[in-house]
Amino acid sequence: MSDLPQPASILSMTQCWDLLSSVALGRLVTSVDGHPAIFPVNFAVQHRTVLFRTAEGTKLVSTAINHEVLFEADQHDQVDGWSVIVKGTARVLRSEEELDEAEQAQLLSWTAPTKQHFVRILPLNVTGRRFQFSATLDDALAAG
Amino acid sequence: MSDLPQPASILSMTQCWDLLSSVALGRLVTSVDGHPAIFPVNFAVQHRTVLFRTAEGTKLVSTAINHEVLFEADQHDQVDGWSVIVKGTARVLRSEEELDEAEQAQLLSWTAPTKQHFVRILPLNVTGRRFQFSATLDDALAAG
Numbered sequence: 189m190s191d192l193p194q195p196a197s198i199l200s201m202t203q204c205w206d207l208l209s210s211v212a213l214g215r216l217v218t219s220v221d222g223h224p225a226i227f228p229v230n231f232a233v234q235h236r237t238v239l240f241r242t243a244e245g246t247k248l249v250s251t252a253i254n255h256e257v258l259f260e261a262d263q264h265d266q267v268d269g270w271s272v273i274v275k276g277t278a279r280v281l282r283s284e285e286e287l288d289e290a291e292q293a294q295l296l297s298w299t300a301p302t303k304q305h306f307v308r309i310l311p312l313n314v315t316g317r318r319f320q321f322s323a324t325l326d327d328a329l330a331a332g
Numbered sequence: 333m334s335d336l337p338q339p340a341s342i343l344s345m346t347q348c349w350d351l352l353s354s355v356a357l358g359r360l361v362t363s364v365d366g367h368p369a370i371f372p373v374n375f376a377v378q379h380r381t382v383l384f385r386t387a388e389g390t391k392l393v394s395t396a397i398n399h400e401v402l403f404e405a406d407q408h409d410q411v412d413g414w415s416v417i418v419k420g421t422a423r424v425l426r427s428e429e430e431l432d433e434a435e436q437a438q439l440l441s442w443t444a445p446t447k448q449h450f451v452r453i454l455p456l457n458v459t460g461r462r463f464q465f466s467a468t469l470d471d472a473l474a475a476g
Contacts, residue, residue, distance in 0.1 A: 212408075213406065213408050213413065215359060215370070215404060215406075217361055217368045217370050218368070219363070219366060219367060219368050222363060222366040223363060223400075224361045224362070224363050224368035224402055225402070226359070226361050226370070226402055226404045226417060228404070228406045228413070228415040230408075256367075258368055258369070258370055260359060260370045260372070262357065262359075262372045264356075264357050264374075266440075269357065269372070271372040273370060296410075
């Protein structure tokens with residue numbers, strides 16, 4: 189195991205959106221009476237916003253819509269990883285123009301396509317970091 | 333695109349821990365003055381607890397330790413996915429016996445190994461769901 193520090197590196201805004209665009213699964217974090225709740229969602233990036241679909245009347249909708257939310261996506265292998273966090277405001281899309289635009293995104297859904305809302309997170313702040321592991325799995329096993 | 337609903341199925345406790353054990357990256361969600369914060373962490377499952385390491389003096393430590401936290405891990409492919417959420421209390425391990433036990437876990441770290449704490453989340457509640465996509469990516473592209 190290396191003793192050298194391997195600090196995280198900060199990602200640029202362009203890198204953040206490019207990496208977000210490379211994955212399909214993220215997590216929405218909302219706040220319910222001061223207690224956090226987390227919801228995995230399938231999403232797409234469109235014009236530097238985060239777009240997903242969800243059923244009506246869910247806890248996700250009631251706690252997220254028109255509120256400040258966090259959205260996180262990440263990926264890693266055995267060598268390094270990255271994580272991007274979007275802080276933003278979640279809005280339900282209602283106008284025909286908004287819905288037409290959202291339909292252009294290649295968006296999968298985990299629930300039935302009926303009675304669904306498109307939700308768009310308008311970003312207020314986007315941060316991303318790239319990590320390196322301080323030990324490989326082989327090292328960990330050898331040190332076991 | 334199918335019109336049939338494809339509801340999520342609820343995972344058993346054993347399935348939840350087996351699936352958690354199958355991945356190495358999860359997300360810790362804490363609350364800071366009522367606002368949620370999310371931190372990706374590398375973790376291991378040990379005796380139905382979640383174990384990870386983190387540096388001293390971080391926002392993660394100050395907001396998580398001895399508080400109720402959420403921990404989420406998930407995985408998906410183009411057909412289905414799962415997500416497990418652990419609600420629990422985060423504790424820093426301090427005794428030699430606790431540290432010896434934690435060292436047995438095959439735990440990677442994203443930061444330098446010096447000045448690190450082992451943190452264990454003692455679960456209060458574990459929930460998991462398996463999802464199916466309502467449309468395949470091919471369908472989405474064809475509909476696009």
